[in-house]
Amino acid sequence: MARDAIIVGGGLGGSVLSEQLSRAGHDVLVLERETKFRDRVRGENMSPWGVAAARRLGILGDLIAAGGNQADTWITYAMGHPSPPRSLRATTPGRDTMLNMFHPDIQEAALARAAAAGATIKRGATALNLDAGPGKSPSVTYEFEGKLVSESARIVVGADGRFSQMRNWAGFEIHRDPKFLTIAGTLIEGTEVPHNGAYLCMGPGIASFWAPLGHGRSRTYFIYPTATGKRRLTGDQKVGEFLQAVQSVGTPASWTKDAKSIGPLAEFDGADKWVESPAKDGVVLVGDAAASSDPSWGSGLSLTLADVEHLANQLESQKDWNAALRDYARQHDEYYGALHRIHSWLRELIWTPGPEADARRQRVFARLYQDPTGFPDSVGLGPFGPSDEQARQLILGIGY
Numbered sequence: 001m002a003r004d005a006i007i008v009g010g011g012l013g014g015s016v017l018s019e020q021l022s023r024a025g026h027d028v029l030v031l032e033r034e035t036k037f038r039d040r041v042r043g044e045n046m047s048p049w050g051v052a053a054a055r056r057l058g059i060l061g062d063l064i065a066a067g068g069n070q071a072d073t074w075i076t077y078a079m080g081h082p083s084p085p086r087s088l089r090a091t092t093p094g095r096d097t098m099l100n101m102f103h104p105d106i107q108e109a110a111l112a113r114a115a116a117a118g119a120t121i122k123r124g125a126t127a128l129n130l131d132a133g134p135g136k137s138p139s140v141t142y143e144f145e146g147k148l149v150s151e152s153a154r155i156v157v158g159a160d161g162r163f164s165q166m167r168n169w170a171g172f173e174i175h176r177d178p179k180f181l182t183i184a185g186t187l188i189e190g191t192e193v194p195h196n197g198a199y200l201c202m203g204p205g206i207a208s209f210w211a212p213l214g215h216g217r218s219r220t221y222f223i224y225p226t227a228t229g230k231r232r233l234t235g236d237q238k239v240g241e242f243l244q245a246v247q248s249v250g251t252p253a254s255w256t257k258d259a260k261s262i263g264p265l266a267e268f269d270g271a272d273k274w275v276e277s278p279a280k281d282g283v284v285l286v287g288d289a290a291a292s293s294d295p296s297w298g299s300g301l302s303l304t305l306a307d308v309e310h311l312a313n314q315l316e317s318q319k320d321w322n323a324a325l326r327d328y329a330r331q332h333d334e335y336y337g338a339l340h341r342i343h344s345w346l347r348e349l350i351w352t353p354g355p356e357a358d359a360r361r362q363r364v365f366a367r368l369y370q371d372p373t374g375f376p377d378s379v380g381l382g383p384f385g386p387s388d389e390q391a392r393q394l395i396l397g398i399g400y
């Protein structure tokens with residue numbers, strides 16, 4: 001008999017969704033091509049709105065037990081000057097912190113929970129094709145243990161990440177923002193960055209983001225406008241150049257003094273890539289496959305958990321799974337649209353060069369620190385906070 005769901009991808013999105021569906025009594029197969037998760041230079045700073053979703057989904061305790069660092073303080077450095085520290089516990093509705101965590105450990109912990117909940121997990125299984133269309137059960141062809149296998153299910157979920165093939169095979173139209181920011185990152189050891197926070201450091205037209213993991217380790221990024229010329233900060237031979245670039249932002253010297261890279265260094269085009277209405281013909285997309293938001297804003301893990309929560313709730317509450325997928329797709333358009341809007345305003349505020357833009361930044365940050373009411377809050381609330389016209393005017397300093 002056909003399964004209830006086949007999920008392609010055992011990242012955060014695929015694993016947590018398969019756990020939710022398995023707990024609800026459904027027969028779920030997860031196909032994950034990696035037999036052991038490795039450092040792919042991915043998200044390691046989960047915002048409080050993602051942590052709130054992780055708590056509601058019941059996975060937060062296991063993430064902390066597997067090494068998640070609950071970091072409470074958000075600080076923005078502008079030209080070397082720190083903003084007043086923001087306590088996230090004190091300023092978010094659920095009193096949540098961020099969670100900084102080595103990405104492969106997130107994946108292992110989430111996939112272990114899926115297996116414990118009864119999902120069938122095939123590791124080393126690579127999806128090769130999808131057959132889906134109106135009025136038929138979708139099916140996936142995959143390679144596993146040297147054999148080609150085809151299986152069908154009530155629904156097939158594409159949770160195969162930012163380079164998703166599932167969305168191509170299913171025939172979704174992919175939308176892309178114009179290229180704007182490039183982000184390069186690596187795992188660092190021997191840094192004195194305080195472990196209880198996350199830090200966005202803004203220098204002259206460049207930025208660096210630090211997500212400390214504890215024990216002198218940090219996931220550290222360097223962000224720059226693509227139009228200033230590709231630096232191609234990828235590979236071991238570029239580590240020295242990467243560390244110099246991070247220093248040139250104006251990060252405290254003690255953070256980089258004895259720092260060395262202990263993982264791969266890789267650079268990515270940050271521009272958002274997304275699918276509108278990410279469900280059709282029994283195929284549904286979650287996480288980066290549905291929308292990979294610019295990593296420079298650090299929202300991807302939280303957005304992925306929002307997808308899982310919304311889709312699992314729809315599948316739980318409706319017998320007609322086609323209707324459930326449609327309702328999830330509509331909700332996805334709304335909250336991803338709000339996040340996309342907020343990020344575009346932040347991009348305009350933070351990355352516009354010149355003296356007028358400097359003056360606006362000073363005015364906006366002064367007002368924000370004095371009274372954040374009505375401002376968009378990409379870190380605390382993500383798309384579930386203000387994103388209306390008043391929010392736009394506040395964050396862009398219009399009318400004051």
Ligand SMILES: Cc1cc2nc3c(=O)[nH]c(=O)nc-3n(C[C@H](O)[C@H](O)[C@H](O)COP(=O)(O)OP(=O)(O)OC[C@H]3O[C@@H](n4cnc5c(N)ncnc54)[C@H](O)[C@@H]3O)c2cc1C
Pocket residue numbers: 008009010011012013014031032033034041042043044045046047125126127128159160161162165183184185211268286287288289295297298299300301302304
């Ligand atoms: C440089 C960078 C920095 C980032 N920083 C942050 C951050 O600080 N905070 C944040 O919230 N987010 C960040 N993100 C985004 C975050 O990493 C993603 O949003 C998140 O990992 C998406 O999870 P996912 O489950 O959708 O995809 P993934 O984690 O990519 O998982 C997809 C899985 O599918 C598997 N797979 C792919 N194709 C197949 C196939 N054909 N068959 C079988 N398996 C397959 C892969 O092996 C993988 O395990 C960052 C991303 C990048 C690139």
